[in-house]
Amino acid sequence: MDVLTDNFSLYGKGFLGTVELTVYSSALALVLGFVMASFRVAPVGSFRVFGTVWVTVLRNTPLTLLFFAVMLGLPRFGLVLPFELFAVLALGCYTSAFICEVLRSGINTVPRGQGEAARSLGMTFSQTLSTVVLPQAFRTVIPPVGSTLIALAKNSAIAGAFSVTELLGTYKPLSELGYDIVWTFVWIAVGYLIITLTISALFHLMEKRWGVAR
Amino acid sequence: MAVVDPLIELRGVNKHYGALHVLRSVDLTVGRGEVVVVIGPSGSGKSTLCRAMNRLESVESGEILVDGRPLPEEGKALARLRAEVGMVFQSFNLFAHRTVLANVSLAQVKVRRRRKEEADRRSRELLDRVGLAAHADKYPAQLSGGQQQRVAIARALAMDPKALLFDEPTSALDPEMINEVLEVMQQLAREGMTMVVVTHEMGFARSAAHRVVFMADGKIVEDRTPEEFFTAPRSERARDFLSKILKH
Numbered sequence: 001m002d003v004l005t006d007n008f009s010l011y012g013k014g015f016l017g018t019v020e021l022t023v024y025s026s027a028l029a030l031v032l033g034f035v036m037a038s039f040r041v042a043p044v045g046s047f048r049v050f051g052t053v054w055v056t057v058l059r060n061t062p063l064t065l066l067f068f069a070v071m072l073g074l075p076r077f078g079l080v081l082p083f084e085l086f087a088v089l090a091l092g093c094y095t096s097a098f099i100c101e102v103l104r105s106g107i108n109t110v111p112r113g114q115g116e117a118a119r120s121l122g123m124t125f126s127q128t129l130s131t132v133v134l135p136q137a138f139r140t141v142i143p144p145v146g147s148t149l150i151a152l153a154k155n156s157a158i159a160g161a162f163s164v165t166e167l168l169g170t171y172k173p174l175s176e177l178g179y180d181i182v183w184t185f186v187w188i189a190v191g192y193l194i195i196t197l198t199i200s201a202l203f204h205l206m207e208k209r210w211g212v213a214r
Numbered sequence: 215m216a217v218v219d220p221l222i223e224l225r226g227v228n229k230h231y232g233a234l235h236v237l238r239s240v241d242l243t244v245g246r247g248e249v250v251v252v253i254g255p256s257g258s259g260k261s262t263l264c265r266a267m268n269r270l271e272s273v274e275s276g277e278i279l280v281d282g283r284p285l286p287e288e289g290k291a292l293a294r295l296r297a298e299v300g301m302v303f304q305s306f307n308l309f310a311h312r313t314v315l316a317n318v319s320l321a322q323v324k325v326r327r328r329r330k331e332e333a334d335r336r337s338r339e340l341l342d343r344v345g346l347a348a349h350a351d352k353y354p355a356q357l358s359g360g361q362q363q364r365v366a367i368a369r370a371l372a373m374d375p376k377a378l379l380f381d382e383p384t385s386a387l388d389p390e391m392i393n394e395v396l397e398v399m400q401q402l403a404r405e406g407m408t409m410v411v412v413t414h415e416m417g418f419a420r421s422a423a424h425r426v427v428f429m430a431d432g433k434i435v436e437d438r439t440p441e442e443f444f445t446a447p448r449s450e451r452a453r454d455f456l457s458k459i460l461k462h
Contacts, residue, residue: 043288044288111305111307113303113305113306113307114307114309114310116270116303116307117301117303117307117308117309117366117369118309118321119270119293119296120268120270120296120299120300120301120303120370121296121297121300121320121321121325121369121370121373122293122294122295122296122297122298122321122325122373123293123321123324123325124290124293125288127324127325131320131324132309132320135311136310136311139311
């Protein structure tokens with residue numbers, strides 16, 4: 001117990017770091033995932049190819065490798081950003097591939113006729129997608145999007161290895177100070193639980209509010 | 215048949231689904247104000263023909279002209295043209311997440327750029343016309359099939375289209391609901407709407423159609439007035455088809 005009360009500010013900083021990484025990366029992943037899902041169902045072939053390549057590359061690259069690529073690769077091309085921003089970029093892009101596929105499976109649950117009816121009324125592709133297809137797809141993808149964001153929250157631990165302040169990384173100074181390693185990790189685990197259970201609760205509420213009535 | 219004022223023209227239209235040749239160099243002209251009923255055995259290509267007219271199905275060769283202009287490729291130009299050619303589907307396809315009123319108003323606002331109040335006013339007029347004014351605030355799933363199809367007709371009419379395409383509009387309905395939909399269609403026909411109707415309702419074909427087009431195996435086999443077609447079909451294929459469906 002001492003380990004938490006003695007080092008509350010250290011834990012607090014780490015906790016906030018993970019929350020920040022999670023929130024910003026989630027926002028980036030949702031936006032990019034939405035764009036890529038639109039690309040993958042677009043009537044224009046080159047958009048579909050771009051979306052497919054994006055998903056294939058990012059989903060099949062180990063996240064740690066992706067962190068290395070972003071942190072060490074991008075500065076070589078003259079792009080130097082704070083580590084936190086690089087971490088958000090890597091996490092967000094990686095997770096966007098999964099969000100994209102979740103959204104696409106949601107789009108596929110909407111009967112074909114819905115889109116055809118919208119198009120037959122003269123709506124453009126983007127109007128059809130945004131006013132008819134996605135609002136109906138959205139209801140079915142709430143649970144899997146929640147799972148993907150929970151995975152993102154836990155994946156953010158990798159950023160600690162790249163000198164970004166986050167929750168898991170707090171174990172290093174604490175173990176150097178000689179605290180019991182088991183209790184150090186117990187409190188770190190509790191921190192992650194708070195974040196992931198909050199995401200669960202949020203998506204549970206959304207599902208109740210907007211989910212498909214069966 | 216010679217048509218005075220053509221609105222929809224198909225010239226040498228071909229389409230394959232894999233090895234299946236669903237449309238075999240089809241020529242068809244639909245005049246302004248004309249009601250053309252397309253009948254034929256299932257798999258004869260009549261639905262595909264209907265859907266090709268607003269490019270929900272693309273075709274491989276041949277020309278399709280609407281009001282003198284060739285159908286554009288995908289994109290904004292095609293969307294604009296589709297707004298001029300309404301479509302009513304076999305499975306209604308009302309937007310499940312929107313109320314009846316919103317279903318009829320949505321495209322008016324998005325495509326015709328009408329103000330919301332103006333669109334809603336027009337929607338209520340049209341719903342009244344199809345006898346569903348009282349159901350404006352319900353969701354599609356709360357309506358019967360016949361009611362849903364009448365909403366779908368109102369939704370198509372809300373765009374003030376030049377022509378309406380009906381793809382088997384009564385095939386998914388219970389027998390007692392077929393008439394309420396056909397009555398709305400009869401009324402439209404009387405008012406001079408240009409209509410292409412794919413259907414199995416021979417009674418509607420006899421009473422409302424100016425021309426009956428009989429299709430088999432991707433080809434138009436006969437294209438004549440209903441009286442001529444039903445009393446003296448020329449082709450063996452049409453005689454055979456009629457003997458099968460008119461027996462009962």
